[in-house]
Amino acid sequence: MKTELDRMAIGLMILFCMIWGVQQVAIKLASTGISPVWQAGLRSIVATVIVLGWTFVRRVNVFQRDGTLLPGLLAGLLFAAEFALIFIGLQHTSASRGVIFLYTAPFFVALGAVWLLPQEPMRRAQWAGMALAFAGVLILFGEGLISSAGGEWVGDLLILIGAGFWAATTLTVKATALIRISAEKTLLYQLGVSALVLPLLSLILGEPGVFAPSPLVWASMLFQVVIVAGVSYVGWFWLVRHYPATRLSTFSFLTPVMGVLAGGLFLGEELSQTVFLALGLVGAGIWVANRPG
Template identity: 75%
Template sequence: MLLCTVWGLQQVAIKLANAGISPVWQAGLRSLGATALVWGWASARGVKLWSSDGTLAPGLVAGLLFAGEFALIFWALEFTTASRGVIFLYTAPFFVALGAVWLLPHERMRRAQWAGMALAFLGVLTLFGESLLLGSGRAWIGDLMMLLAASMWAATTLTVKVSPLIRVPAEKTLLYQLGISALVLPLLSLAFGEPGVFAPTTVVWASLAFQTVIVAAASYVAWFWLISQYPATRLSSFSFLTPVMGVLAGGLLLGEALTPAVFAALALVGAGIWIANRPSPEAAPVPVR
């Protein structure tokens, strides 16, 4: 629940920092700072980072997916609001559940899960309908980018779950992603011709610091540790709390308009993900490894 609160605030922090730092450049700075922090944390705890454990290939894949995901997230918030963006981003459990059908056969989809996924998809269509039919400007571009970012987040989760990354410390899994994105994102920013830091203020730097220290370093170490301990679909059921926090944060901190469509989509996505990922009545408790 704490992680969901932090991630709900993430979209607001990105939006605030976008006012003074180009989106992809900002994402690169965040990854660079978080890489240094997680590296220091891992070194202090004696975590083995250089052992030969078969994680290089999946680590590279996870890192590229992570870079693509956050380039899309930061750029998308130039077009859409934080309130809308967080709803689209947290359709990721939808993609996790679909991917698990093929990649995690021991986590089979039940009828209730398919029904939940249908509800979540209906919520996405509700927001797209508002963008396309009610004249929400270019919001649909950002919405679509957020949806693609959600699919890449799900792909990262599944990559970790089905590869040797599941057996290594969470810090090493995270460093693959942070380190690779710290290299890729600045190059991508230069390729796009972004100006970089163009209007630094106290709020801009504080927003970047929050993302770097709290979100990208501390919360992600905790997240990948959780992935290594619990079933991916079961764990993802908690994610529906994040859009709630994100929508509230967007409305309260940024003054974003919270339309009926936003609340309808929030209810549908949240309810759908919860229904899809709740344990069946006959299921035995899942032991923690």
């Protein structure tokens, strides 16, 4: 494994952050013709097939007994709850706001690690980063409460709770036997369980499913399952195998930046000064928290 990032790794991380930021836009565009939870379920189903194909090509054995079934099922249920909340939340708020709230997840992880992962103590920089991000969230959420756009705060809150479930999934992986298995198997637990749970939840909620298919709707869905769940996930696995994850994680602050810009560019969302202020605080918080100790 290389100890530093070369130009190719840096270029790939910037590309993946762009993809992960734009996916919020793709979700909103696809939601004009596909119900949100049903959309999330379809994505998990196709992504499961893609990752299984990757494990076959790489000869990664994901079916051996290793005592990870129960924590794997828990991680899958948390993952399903996360995406149900995100996809529903984006029906009530903008993609640019949603991506900022979503990327508070690393700070929920850091906070939970204080109790669940005592072997990973919080550094002062991490506390400072968390304070910056929390300030950004308070400012943005406060704007949603007083905004004339009715119900925007509901979407903000749902996505913020979804970020909490994302953090809970990460902590489950770190604090259980899942930490000892391959990243591919861990991801398959999450995708496989959500591929079963989300379509069932969609039926319970009475969603119409695919109700207004159009070329734009299907293109947005194709982007999610092929580019996001296929290209970016497989590319991430490759990067983690060849470069230090701590170095790669420093790029995470770029994703909300890309998401905010994509919302304004592709959806014409109004980017207020408050949005940019919150983005700056959350992005700075992520960067400060991920600086090498």
